Amino acid sequence: MNKGLTWYIVLFATAVLVQVLFMDAIQFSGLVNPYFYVIFILLLPLYVPRYLQLLLGFVLGITIDVFSNTPGIHASAAVFMSFLRPFFINSTNVDEKDRGKIPSLMNMGTGWFMKYSGVLILSHHIFLFYIEIFTFSNFINTLTRSVLSALFTFVLIVISQFLIFRK
Amino acid sequence: MRGLLNFLIKYHVFFLFLFLEMFSLTLIVRYNNFHRVSFLNSSNVVTAGIYDKTQSVADYFSLKHINETLSEENARLRQQLQSLLLTDIENASDYVIGVDTVEAYSAKVIRNSVNKQYNYLTLNKGAGDGIEPDMGVVGADGVVGVILDVSKNYSTVLSVLNGRWAINAKHEKTNHFGPLQWDGFDPSFAYLEEIPYHVKIKKGDKIVTSGYSSIFPEGISIGEVEEIEHSSGDTFQEVKVQLSVDFGGLFYVNVLKNKNKEERIELEKSTRNE
DSSP: OOOOHHHHHHHHHHHHHIIIIIGGGOOBTTTBOOOGGGHHHHTSOTTOOHHHHHHHHHHHHHHHHHHHTOTTHHHHHHHHHHHHHHHHHHHSOOOGGGTTSOOOHHHHOHHHHHHHHHHHHHHHHHHHHHHHHTOSTTHHHHHHHHHHHHHHHHHHHHHHHHHHTOO | OHHHHHHHHHTHHHHHHHHHHHHHHHHHHHHHTTOOOGGGSTTSHHHHHHHHHHHHHHHHHHHHHHHHHHHHHHHHHHHHHHHHHHSOGGGOHHHHTTGGGEEEEEEEEEEEOSSSSEEEEEESOOGGGTOOTTOEEEOSSSEEEEEEEEOSSOEEEEEEEETTOOEEEEETTTOOEEEEEOOSSOTTEEEEEEEETTSOOOTTOEEEEOSOSSSSOTTOEEEEEEEEEOOTTOSEEEEEEEESSOGGGOOEEEEEEETTHHHHHHHHHHHHHO
């Protein structure tokens, strides 16, 4: 199941709108801020040129930044995540026949997808929360907030797989 | 030269990564220093337009709450008006001073956040309605923030819940003042610092704006003292303040224009230069 350019443009717009209109409104005692928009980076085809992944990550991040008045914060975190992604993919053995596919939960299997999205979401969130607060004081508090938020984003993204790719 | 070129081509991904990260970090640091990148914030037409549309849909679901807060404010203002009318005008000079120097614009909040480290609001009024950067923003219950950027029809507000800013606040009873700043955790509390130890502060005391900056007039409510923290070895006490504004439930705010601001800034500048 392959998707074209249009599908990715729609995914980009949806990811951004869902993030700024719904996710940013979620407030659990200031601890949990899910960053659902990373789904766009997760669902890019497995073997896009790496420079393109970085650029797309940057464009996605800066778009979120413009909406939330945080120039550079989301951009740097999204670029960081896009940079890590190929390393994770290369470290796992992806079947020859799966290479052209979208790395969705259905295409890649539950175990692979959970590891893949878990690792990348967690690294994105930790990077983001430390960049945002710009200090290592309150180290534990920031870590707690990033891990809880990452967990929440992870659950949302796994659920979204069933909504986006339903048969 | 050829070797360098080959090296760059071989590691182009890594260099692109470094370049993009450097660029982002520059943006962050520049914004920290209040060098404003105006097209990169939510007062621009596209982003503010989207917030405006969605907020107007969301408003329908909170009309009841908005009505209640507005009618409460009405009642309070009517009460104040009554007590003013009852006061003997000749002895009331305290009330009259400064009345003419402040002008208020009403604006709607179309975007707000309380759960980030640096929170901002977006308002549906901009330069076209007379809003300018550095004007104070107050809600029905007290201080909300200060105007940061304006476009033609929208403006962004630096919220009190933003560690990049401190309000000049004072203890109402004793007039001792200091900076009041949010610590990034709970949106209902902020800290008033630099209050010397000899000042007696009790729980429930009012904290108001000092009027020492030209952004807010004196005496606008900020909050009430929740507890006083004495850390040993410190020359000042730290006062935890319960903010009077519920930042999660803001719908309408007033933007204050200080008519004598230029004159005041001019005067203060010339004093400093002498």
